[in-house]
Amino acid sequence: MFLKLLLGVLALLVAACSTVAPGPAMPADAAVQQAADGDYRLGSADKVRITVFGEPTLTGEFVVGPAGDLSLPLIGSVAASGLTTMEVGQAIQLKLASGYLRDPQVSIDVLTYRPFYILGEVNQPGEYPFSARLTVINAVATAKGFTYRANQGRVFIKSAGSQVEREVPLTSDLLVQPGDTLRFGERYF
Incomplete structure (x- = not known):
């Protein structure tokens, strides 16, 4: 009986001293x-x-x-x-x-971080505070959603310090960067 108790305590001590390898890091913004x-x-x-x-x-x-x-x-x-x-x-x-x-x-x-800006066919265009892992879809939600005229498939993004505005297909994982200006155009039909 004593031997079983001693082996059980030793097994607990060995388990307590073991380490677990860290899992993969979460992707950061x-x-x-x-x-x-x-x-x-x-x-x-x-x-x-x-x-x-x-x-x-x-x-x-x-x-x-x-x-x-x-x-x-x-x-x-x-x-x-x-x-x-x-x-x-x-x-x-x-x-x-x-x-x-x-x-x-x-x-x-x-x-x-510096704010981002959202313009065009959203209900409340303006300047908003940047937060980590902010997607364009979340930014639209922050601006109270799209207007009924919005082209919801494409967004125009001008990065901070750039003079070039690029047109990008709107996807759920598209991230906003500090200082970005997002613009949503009208749909044609």
């Missing part, structure tokens, strides 16, 4: 994944948290302005539009190191 990888390029209306380690008065939340810059205490304006968070962090470090701090350590996190 391109913009969110780019931000995690450091490839996301900041743009006007992005909100970031800048942390200057050991300097709470220089740490805070900032919005990229319409001119594409961040206005920071002590060092003033820093260009941000079109740059990654790492590039902006390096620029801030350089400015802080030139006469303000010795060996500043800066980190930047994107808190909220």
Whole structure:
């Protein structure tokens, strides 16, 4: 009896010490994944948290302005539009190191992405906040659906920073990116 109890306890201990391999990662939205990888390029209306380690008065939340810059205490304006968070962090470090701090350590996190815009044949066209995994269909729902005249099979998308509008077939997995402008035209019949 004692031997069975001992073997049972040992089996539980071995099972408790074993590990399970992690499952496949969930696919992430391109913009969110780019931000995690450091490839996301900041743009006007992005909100970031800048942390200057050991300097709470220089740490805070900032919005990229319409001119594409961040206005920071002590060092003033820093260009941000079109740059990654790492590039902006390096620029801030350089400015802080030139006469303000010795060996500043800066980190930047994107808190909220710039909005997307939806125009044309939707019930409430306008500017809406971007969220991760936002599909074009969800964006239409956010804009209170299509009008009765809408061509529901195609969408025109102009990406942030681009002057080219591309026509794309509307599918359920088509993702919106921060700063995108979505336009829905009229159907002809």
